[in-house]
Amino acid sequence: MTALLEVSNLSRVYEVRRGAWPFGRQATLHAVDGVSFELPAGRTLGLVGESGCGKTTTAKLVLGLVPVTGGEVRIGGESLPAAGTPSWRALRRRMQMVYQDPLGALDRRLSVGRQVMEPLAIHDIGKPAERLDKALAMLDAVGLAQHHFDRFPHELSGGQRQRIVLARALMLDPQLLVCDEPISALDVSIQAQVVNLLLALQQKLGLAYLFISHDLRMVRQVSHEVAVMYLGRIVEQGDPDRLFATPAHPYTQALVSAIPTHARAKRQRVVLPGEPPNPVDRPAGCAFHPRCRHATTRCRVEAPALRILADGRRAACHNAEQIA
Amino acid sequence: MRALHGIDLEVRRGEALGLVGESGCGKSVTWLAALGLLGSRARVGGAVRLEGRDLVGTPVAELERVRGRHIAMIFQDPSSSLNPVHRIGRQLGEALKLHRGLDGGAAEAEARRLLDRVHIADAQRRLGDYPHELSGGMNQRVMIAMALAGQPDLLVADEPTTALDATVQAQILELLGEIRRDSGMALVLISHDLGVVAENTDRVCVMYAGRIVEDAPIDTVFEAPAHPYTKGLLAALPELDGARRVLTPIAGVVPEPWNLPKGCSFAPRCDRRVDACEAAPPLPTLREADHRVACIRA
Numbered sequence: 029m030t031a032l033l034e035v036s037n038l039s040r041v042y043e044v045r046r047g048a049w050p051f052g053r054q055a056t057l058h059a060v061d062g063v064s065f066e067l068p069a070g071r072t073l074g075l076v077g078e079s080g081c082g083k084t085t086t087a088k089l090v091l092g093l094v095p096v097t098g099g100e101v102r103i104g105g106e107s108l109p110a111a112g113t114p115s116w117r118a119l120r121r122r123m124q125m126v127y128q129d130p131l132g133a134l135d136r137r138l139s140v141g142r143q144v145m146e147p148l149a150i151h152d153i154g155k156p157a158e159r160l161d162k163a164l165a166m167l168d169a170v171g172l173a174q175h176h177f178d179r180f181p182h183e184l185s186g187g188q189r190q191r192i193v194l195a196r197a198l199m200l201d202p203q204l205l206v207c208d209e210p211i212s213a214l215d216v217s218i219q220a221q222v223v224n225l226l227l228a229l230q231q232k233l234g235l236a237y238l239f240i241s242h243d244l245r246m247v248r249q250v251s252h253e254v255a256v257m258y259l260g261r262i263v264e265q266g267d268p269d270r271l272f273a274t275p276a277h278p279y280t281q282a283l284v285s286a287i288p289t290h291a292r293a294k295r296q297r298v299v300l301p302g303e304p305p306n307p308v309d310r311p312a313g314c315a316f317h318p319r320c321r322h323a324t325t326r327c328r329v330e331a332p333a334l335r336i337l338a339d340g341r342r343a344a345c346h347n348a349e350q351i352a
Numbered sequence: 353m354r355a356l357h358g359i360d361l362e363v364r365r366g367e368a369l370g371l372v373g374e375s376g377c378g379k380s381v382t383w384l385a386a387l388g389l390l391g392s393r394a395r396v397g398g399a400v401r402l403e404g405r406d407l408v409g410t411p412v413a414e415l416e417r418v419r420g421r422h423i424a425m426i427f428q429d430p431s432s433s434l435n436p437v438h439r440i441g442r443q444l445g446e447a448l449k450l451h452r453g454l455d456g457g458a459a460e461a462e463a464r465r466l467l468d469r470v471h472i473a474d475a476q477r478r479l480g481d482y483p484h485e486l487s488g489g490m491n492q493r494v495m496i497a498m499a500l501a502g503q504p505d506l507l508v509a510d511e512p513t514t515a516l517d518a519t520v521q522a523q524i525l526e527l528l529g530e531i532r533r534d535s536g537m538a539l540v541l542i543s544h545d546l547g548v549v550a551e552n553t554d555r556v557c558v559m560y561a562g563r564i565v566e567d568a569p570i571d572t573v574f575e576a577p578a579h580p581y582t583k584g585l586l587a588a589l590p591e592l593d594g595a596r597r598v599l600t601p602i603a604g605v606v607p608e609p610w611n612l613p614k615g616c617s618f619a620p621r622c623d624r625r626v627d628a629c630e631a632a633p634p635l636p637t638l639r640e641a642d643h644r645v646a647c648i649r650a
C-alpha cells in the first residue's frame with residue numbers, strides 16, 4: 029500500500045547574505061537538507077527538534093506552500109502538483125495547515141465565525157444555513173462557545189485564537205492535517221480536550237497528522253512515530269515510547285533531558301556547550317559534533333547516515349551503539 | 353463584558369512570579385490593563401502601583417516612559433509586536449534608542465549582543481533579516497531581546513517560550529534567571545507549561561474566570577495543591593514515560609464571562625461542590641502564612 033504522504037530527499041535552500049548586513053557575500057542557507065519520511069493514512073508523525081531546524085519549512089514544503097529546491101513530495105502515490113494549479117487547489121482542500129502564529133493566520137477585520145465558515149464558502153460547499161451549523165458544531169468541538177462566533181481575533185485570548193485556527197482547518201474534512209504547534213497556547217485541560225478530539229477524529233475519519241510540537245510529552249501522547257530534526261536533517265526516528273525513554277542520538281538525549289518538569293525527581297540535564305548551530309555554516313562531518321560530548325575524530329570528518337539500529341529505530345550517529 | 357473580577361497581586365524586586373490558569377481567564381488582560389494597553393473601549397478600575405506610584409489614570413505620555421523602561425512585556429503573539437516590514441536590527445535599534453538613548457554603532461553593537469544572549473547564531477547577519485525570514489522560535493527570541501533592551505525593573509513574559517525546543521527554552525529561562533539575580537529585575541512568567549513555571553519561579557498564582565483562586569510557593573502548589581481547579585490542571589498533564597492513558601480534561605466548560613455563577617465560578621465543574629459553594633464567591637483565605645486559597649472546602 030502506498031502511504032498517504034511520501035517525502036523523499038526533500039531540501040530547501042535560501043540565498044542569503046553572509047557576514048555583516050548590508051555588506052557581505054552571497055551564501056546558502058540549508059533550511060531543509062535531505063529529509064525523507066512516510067506518513068500512512070490514519071497515522072501521526074511527530075516532528076520535533078531545535079528551534080530553527082526546519083520543521084515549519086518542511087511542513088510548508090509538504091503542502092507546496094514554498095517550492096522545493098530538491099527532492100519530492102508524493103500524495104497518495106502521485107507527485108504533488110505545482111502550487112496554484114487547479115489540481116493543487118483541489119488537493120489542498122484535503123490537506124490543511126494549522127499555523128504556528130494564530131494572530132498572523134487570522135484576518136483581523138473578519139469576525140471569527142465568518143473565518144471559520146470561509147473555507148466552505150471558498151469551495152462553494154453547502155448552503156449558508158448548513159455552513160453556519162457546521163461552524164457552530166466545530167466551535168463546540170474545539171471547546172469554544174457560541175458567543176465567540178461574532179467576536180474579532182483581537183478580542184480573544186491566545187488560546188481561543190488558536191482554537192479558531194484549528195476549527196477552520198477542520199471544516200473541509202481534510203485527510204491530512206499539518207499542525208505547527210497547535211496546542212502550545214492552550215491550558216493543559218484544553219490541550220487534553222483538543223488532543224482527545226484529534227485522536228477521536230483520527231479514529232473516526234482516518235485523518236493523518238504531521239504534528240510539530242516542542243511539547244515532547246504531548247508528542248508522545250499523539251504520535252505513532254517521531255522524527256527528531258537537527259539543522260535541516262532527521263537525526264533520529266522511531267517509536268515514540270522507545271525514543272523518549274532511551275534516546276539514541278546525543279542531540280535527542282540533550283533534548284529529552286531538558287524537558288521541564290514539576291515533579292520532584294529531576295533528571296540530570298545534558299547541557300549543550302558551544303555556539304548554537306548556524307545553517308549557513310554547517311559543521312563538517314556530523315553537524316552536531318561541535319556540541320557533542322561523544323564526538324570522536326571520525327565525527328569531525330564523516331557525516332553519519334540515518335541508519336537502522338538493532339532495535340528498529342533509525343539514528344544518524346556513528347556511535348549510537350556505544351552510547352545507548 | 354467583565355474580564356477581570358478584582359485581581360490582587362504583588363511582585364517584589366527580584367522575585368519570579370508564575371501565573372497559570374485556563375485559556376481566556378484574564379492572564380494577559382491583567383497586564384494589558386495595568387500597562388494601559390487595552391484601548392479606549394476598556395474600563396479599568398483599581399490601582400496599579402509601581403514602587404508606590406499609581407499607574408491607572410497616568411497620562412499616556414508618562415505611561416509610555418514607564419513601558420519598556422520600567423516594565424517590559426513580551427507579548428504572546430509575535431505578530432502583535434514585530435513589524436513585518438522592518439528588519440529586526442532596525443526594530444531592536446528603535447527600542448535601544450527609545451529606552452537607553454543608544455544609536456549608531458553603539459546601538460548596533462548592543463543589538464548584536466542581545467541576539468547573542470538569546471542564542472541566535474550569526475547575530476550580525478540576522479540583524480538584516482525580516483521577521484518572515486526567521487523561524488517561529490527565533491522571532492520569539494527577538495521579542496525577548498527587545499524586552500531586555502530597556503533593562504526593565506519588571507519583565508512580564510506572556511508565554512515567552514512556546515515556540516522554543518526544550519534545550520533552547522532552558523537556556524533562555526536560565527538567562528532570565530541570571531538577569532534577575534544580577535540586576536534585581538522582577539519577573540512575571542505567564543505560562544501553560546507547569547514544568548516551566550515550577551522550574552523558574554518562586555511563587556505561583558492560579559487564575560480562573562478573572563480571579564486568583566490559589567496563590568502559594570511553588571513547592572506547595574505542586575505537592576499539596578488545595579484548590580480543585582489546580583488539582584484538575586495537574587491531573588490533565590500527559591506523562592513522558594509509562595503506559596499512555598487517555599488524557600482527562602476538567603469536565604465541563606468555562607462559564608460565559610457575563611453569565612458567571614453567583615457563587616464560586618468553578619462550582620459547576622467541581623467534584624467537591626456543596627450547596628454553600630453556590631451562595632457567594634469564596635473569599636481568598638490564608639491556609640498558611642504564604643498560601644491563599646479561594647475555596648470553602650480547601
Ligand SMILES: Nc1ncnc2c1ncn2[C@@H]1O[C@H](COP(=O)(O)OP(=O)(O)OP(=O)(O)O)[C@@H](O)[C@H]1O
Nearest residue numbers: 042059079080081082083084085485486487488489
Ligand atoms: N523566507 C525565508 N528566507 C530566509 N530564510 C528562511 C526563510 N524561511 C525560513 N528561513 C530559515 O530557515 C531555517 C529553518 O526555519 P523554520 O521556520 O523551518 O524552523 P523551525 O524548525 O520551524 O523553527 P521553530 O521551532 O523556531 O519554529 C531558519 O534558519 C530560518 O531562518
Ligand SMILES: Nc1ncnc2c1ncn2[C@@H]1O[C@H](COP(=O)(O)OP(=O)(O)OP(=O)(O)O)[C@@H](O)[C@H]1O
Nearest residue numbers: 183184185186187188355375376377378379380381
Ligand atoms: N480587546 C478585548 N475586547 C474584548 N474582550 C477581550 C479583549 N481582550 C481579551 N478579551 C477577553 O477577555 C478574556 C481574558 O483574555 P486574556 O487574553 O487575558 O486571557 P488569557 O488568560 O491570557 O488566555 P490565554 O492563556 O488563552 O492567552 C477572554 O475571554 C477574552 O476573550
Ligand code: SF4
Nearest residue numbers: 314317320327345346
Ligand atoms: S556522530 Fe559523533 S558527533 Fe555526531 S552525534 Fe554521534 S557521536 Fe556525536
Ligand SMILES: [Mg+2]
Nearest residue numbers: 084128487488
Ligand atoms: Mg516553526
Ligand SMILES: [Mg+2]
Nearest residue numbers: 185186380428
Ligand atoms: Mg494570554
